[in-house]
Amino acid sequence: MSTSSASPKTAHELHRALGYTxxxxxxxGTIIGSGIFLVPHDVAQQVGSVEALMLVxxxxxxxxxxxSLSLAELGTANPAAGGIYVYLxxxxxxxxxxxxxxxxxxVINSGSIATLAVAFGIYSTTFLPLxxxxxxxVAVGAVILLTxxxxxxxxxxxxxxxxxxxxxxxxxxxxxxxxxxxxHFVPVQATHRLPALQTTASSFGVALIGVLxxxxxxxxxxxxxGEVKNPSRVLPRSYLVGTLVVIAVYLGANLAxxxxxxxxxxxxHQRVAAKTMEILxxxxxxxxxxxxxxxxIFGAINGTVLGGPRAxxxxxxxxxxxxxxxxxxxRYATPAAALLIQGVWSILLASTGTYKQLYTYVIFTxxxxxxxxxxxxxxxxxxxxxxxxxxxxxxxxxxxIAFTAAALTIVANALVxxxxxxxxxxxxxxxxxxxxxxxxxxxxxxxxLENRN
Numbered sequence: 391m392s393t394s395s396a397s398p399k400t401a402h403e404l405h406r407a408l409g410y411t412x413x414x415x416x417x418x419g420t421i422i423g424s425g426i427f428l429v430p431h432d433v434a435q436q437v438g439s440v441e442a443l444m445l446v447x448x449x450x451x452x453x454x455x456x457x458s459l460s461l462a463e464l465g466t467a468n469p470a471a472g473g474i475y476v477y478l479x480x481x482x483x484x485x486x487x488x489x490x491x492x493x494x495x496x497v498i499n500s501g502s503i504a505t506l507a508v509a510f511g512i513y514s515t516t517f518l519p520l521x522x523x524x525x526x527x528v529a530v531g532a533v534i535l536l537t538x539x540x541x542x543x544x545x546x547x548x549x550x551x552x553x554x555x556x557x558x559x560x561x562x563x564x565x566x567x568x569x570x571x572x573x574h575f576v577p578v579q580a581t582h583r584l585p586a587l588q589t590t591a592s593s594f595g596v597a598l599i600g601v602l603x604x605x606x607x608x609x610x611x612x613x614x615x616g617e618v619k620n621p622s623r624v625l626p627r628s629y630l631v632g633t634l635v636v637i638a639v640y641l642g643a644n645l646a647x648x649x650x651x652x653x654x655x656x657x658x659h660q661r662v663a664a665k666t667m668e669i670l671x672x673x674x675x676x677x678x679x680x681x682x683x684x685x686x687i688f689g690a691i692n693g694t695v696l697g698g699p700r701a702x703x704x705x706x707x708x709x710x711x712x713x714x715x716x717x718x719x720x721r722y723a724t725p726a727a728a729l730l731i732q733g734v735w736s737i738l739l740a741s742t743g744t745y746k747q748l749y750t751y752v753i754f755t756x757x758x759x760x761x762x763x764x765x766x767x768x769x770x771x772x773x774x775x776x777x778x779x780x781x782x783x784x785x786x787x788x789x790x791i792a793f794t795a796a797a798l799t800i801v802a803n804a805l806v807x808x809x810x811x812x813x814x815x816x817x818x819x820x821x822x823x824x825x826x827x828x829x830x831x832x833x834x835x836x837x838x839l840e841n842r843n
Contacts, residue, residue: 404471404544404703405723408618410628412548416611417458417632419555420693424509425604426562426643427663427683434657436597438588440648446594447644450601451637456793458608458629459783460764465612466781467770469621471725472704473612473697474763481766481773484708485826490759491705492822497739498756499698500732501749504740506691507533513687516680529740532688536695537733541719541726544617547696554689561682562639565663568670569646575669599800604640607690608633609760613697622780695736699728709833710826751815754804761797764790 408416430443437443464477475494479487494500510532511525520528540547611618611628618624643663647656650666659665663682667675703725706716712727719726739745767783767790783789805812 402718404617404700404718404725406617406619406621407543407545407723408548408614408624410624411552412545413611413614413618413624413628414632414635415548415552415555416614416693416696417608417628418559418635419551419689420607420610420697421454421605421633421636422555422558422562422639422686423506423607423690424683424687425606426640427679427686428660429600429604430644430647430656430662431658431660432600433597434653436589436593436600437653440653442589442594443597443648443653444641444644446597446601447640448637450598450605451633451640453602453793453796454605454608455630455633455637456785456789457760457764457797458633459626460767460790460793461609461612462626462629463767463779463781463783464763464770465615465625466622467777467779469615469618469625470704471614471616471700473615473701474609474759475613475701475704477612477763477766477770478759479704479708481769482762484710485823486762487708488705488710488826488829489819489822491701491711492825493752493755493759493819494698494701495732495735496818496822497745497748497752499694499701500736500739501745501753502694503533503691503732503736504529504745505749506687506694507736507740508743508745510684510687510691513680513684516677516684526741530737532691533695533733533737533740536688536692537729539692540696540699541722541724541729543722544614544696544724547692550692551689551696554685554692558682558686558689559635559639561678561685562643565667565679565682566642566646568675569649569666572670575650595799595803598796599803602796602800605636607693608636609763610693610697613700616700626781695729695732699725699732702728702731710829748818750808751811752818753815754801754808754812755815755819757797757800757804761794761801764793764797 433443433446437446461474461477465473468476468480470476475487475491478490507529508526511520511527511529514520514528515525536547536550539550608629611625611632615621615625618628647662647666650669651659651662656662661679664676664679667679669675671678702711702715704716705711706713706728715725715728715731717727718724739748768787770777771786
């Protein structure tokens with residue numbers, strides 16, 4: 391639709407252009423990053439049996455599904471751009487929601503982009519002899535490219551997500567097929583015993599935290615809910631199918647690794663996917679995995695670039711961020727200013743390396759907000775009992791409460807294991823309080839001036 395034919399309302403709103411395929415690709419593509427290629431090693435170091443290892447991945451998947459289906463109820467009841475920010479605002483008020491948006495822009499989302507981009511530059515050295523400076527330039531180039539793609543339209547961003555989601559699923563299918571059906575290889579024998587001879591409640595919990603990191607990203611679709619066609623049908627299906635596909639792929643990948651690397655060997659080799667394919671196909675196999683990881687990281691960057699700006703857009707519409715960030719591009723119907731701000735800040739974090747420390751400090755607070763978002767299902771059912779809910783989360787209230795408990799466990803674990811870093815992280819997030827109050831005063835002054843005029 392051209393801007394000349396758009397109505398005044400639609401010209402200033404994000405367009406509902408995301409279908410079922412694009413929405414599901416956002417779920418799959420932002421969950422599958424680099425975790426499945428590395429985390430199985432960390433899990434193997436904490437468990438004492440194959441059964442315990444697989445159980446950790448099943449429970450981690452079930453909890454992630456509980457979180458995504460909780461967001462599906464919230465998204466169908468209020469299918470607006472901004473996702474978790476909007477749900478937190480409706481349940482707990484503007485200040486709590488602003489602190490999430492502040493942390494999202496400061497580090498959680500921008501830091502994720504920076505982390506993935508730097509990893510993309512590092513893995514690019516498998517194919518190109520890059521100096522450290524050139525690796526940073528590749529990282530910056532990836533952020534610039536994907537920011538521009540997403541400015542040009544949500545459909546273009548979703549198309550990139552779909553292509554790379556299919557590519558990474560195909561690549562993982564190749565690994566699983568080669569490992570599970572090949573008969574001409576000798577499984578690797580470990581040189582040491584398992585670090586954990588038996589699985590304890592404590593070690594299982596540590597392993598579960600690692601697995602939940604691997605499932606991170608299931609919430610990203612919520613940010614783009616305002617651009618999903620027929621959200622009452624598409625959102626629940628995309629969350630459900632996307633998360634189930636990832637669970638199936640993760641379980642299949644672990645079985646494939648174990649077929650080539652028995653549990654003690656899995657605990658010894660950190661790059662389990664590369665080691666598996668090296669055994670099965672030699673150096674070409676390891677190169678294939680490096681290409682697959684690059685593809686996977688690129689797709690994860692794109693999904694993260696696409697999602698976060700919708701929260702900043704919603705913040706601006708609420709009067710707690712720069713007004714320009716709440717404007718829709720007249721030609722591309724995207725939150726272009728929000729995408730640019732996120733892109734510039736992510737590039738700064740990636741190029742200076744400051745994201746590393748900030749990310750360590752603040753990332754755990756993301757799980758505090760995830761817990762609050764899932765529990766918002768319970769809060770809003772009591773707060774707004776008559777609100778139309780086209781989809782109601784299965785197993786209510788057990789499902790949202792179970793996820794809330796798991797997310798709070800991660801937060802508590804971070805506070806216990808890293809009290810200084812966690813304390814600094816909380817201070818950085820709470821630094822948003824005076825900024826919120828400043829925006830409130832500015833908005834009130836603007837309203838007074840408008841009333842006088």
